[in-house]
Amino acid sequence: MYTNVDIYQALHELADVPVVDLRSPGEYGEATIPGAFNIPLLDNIERALVGTVHKNQGPDKARELAMEIVAPRLPVFVKSFQKIAQYKKVMIFCWRGGDRSHFAGSILDAMGFKVYRILGGFKAYRRLVTAYLGEENLPLRAVVVHGLTGVGKTDLLLALKDMGHPVLDLEGLAKHRGSVFGKIGQPPSPGQKMFEALIERALRRAEKYGIFLVECESRRLGNLYVPDSVLNTMQKGHRVLLYAPFNTRVQRIMRDYALGGPGNLSALQDAVVRLTKYLGKTKVNELNQRLAMGNFREVFGFLLGEYYDPLYKYPDGPSKDYDLSVNTQNMHDAVQRVSDFIISLPEYKIPGR
Structure with a gap:
């Protein structure tokens, strides 16, 4: 199973591990953890569609739709990680450490990767930045x-x-x-x-x-x-x-x-x-x-x-x-x-x- 790490561990104790932002290209383009690669589970349109289903039909239906979208391209998704994770170690995050990083972490773990999942996702990182610069x-x-x-x-x-x-x-x-x-x-x-x-x-x-x-x-x-x-x-x-x-x-x-x-x-x-x-x-x-x-x-x-x-x-x-x-x-x-x-x-x- 993947290992959960807090944002401090991610940035300091595991600084040599490649970091991957699982969010959509639009989210990644707005801001990310500096140095992070972008390997999105969903593109901008797909993310918006899943979000609409989540709002109108609930989380279960949204997860089903996301699985239908992602499943056919899982081999390509995993190969993208193989290109950047030389020693099959990788750190992942999504917006707040939710479904996207849980799903990706489980898949990558099953494929033999050592996976670190950032608790709280990008939201936790953003809190760290604003707290530091807010002094x-x-x-x-x-x-x-x-x-x-x-x-x-x-x-x-x-x-x-x-x-x-x-x-x-x-x-x-x-x-x-x-x-x-x-x-x-x-x-x-x-x-x-x-x-x-x-x-x-x-x-x-x-x-x-x-x-x-x-x-x-x-x-x-x-x-x-x-x-x-x-x-x-x-x-x-x-x-x-x-x-x-x-x-x-x-x-x-x-x-x-x-x-x-x-x-x-x-x-x-x-x-x-x-x-x-x-x-x-x-x-x-x-x-x-x-x-x-x-x-x-x-x-x-x-x-x-x-x-x-x-x-x-x-x-x-x-x-x-x-x-x-x-x-x-x-x-x-x-x-x-x-x-x-x-x-x-x-x-x-x-x-x-």
Whole structure:
């Protein structure tokens, strides 16, 4: 028989076991346990149909219908598990640990799998995430990276992550860079629940270090909202200022936004139009004409110097208002300086020591 496990056991004691979400593709697409595979018992239409029968005719009739739907494709269902469960160990869950995970667990057990079934299903996981992020403050200290647009905040954070430092890449998780240009060249953003799940996972992993690195962000990234506990912890964190020469910043912005085909150009022009309230229609039309002619450096130079720099008001050089100020013109040296600063912090822990 399958083994029931609670959500804590699932995430910590059995973290190396493949996790499978049995819910429909629609449910999975809204949010899931990060890293979970989706092997649905029912597709979106079938789930809705079974739900209607359950409501109108009761649970027994609904189970009969579900069995009729699922039975013919059980061989394919089991083979899907064989592809991901190399050692025939697998962890499964549905919405609240009900019929779907009970049925799948019984079938897989009969086929020789070692099956772990998450008690409470995704609902239990969601409660864990909301409880963790619902605290006023997080149980670790933030190192918050500040700086004008184009100084390379994301580049620095990703380099530090590659070095093994704990990074909460909010823009990466949100698939949004945080401005009117934030969705250009980005894949679809997750929903709010999935965004929160990804944040919680990153923070849990960071706990063994005692700190996490994060870029200073506003509460909103596109249509997603950063949890209050994260913002509160950021406000009380160590502050690192990045700065770089203006031309270096323009070059980095061009690298991030000016590459791509006609679709990218159209997206840039649409984003500029959204600044009409601040720049005026005449200037917006002029900027978009220059974009159409390929004058990206001129356009981005104007936007940095005349709009974004005055908006964010960060220093363009060293400042005593920050715990550390770093010139990122040489990114390799900047990364090393920030890394040394992190390791020197009293809150910093070396995992395993």
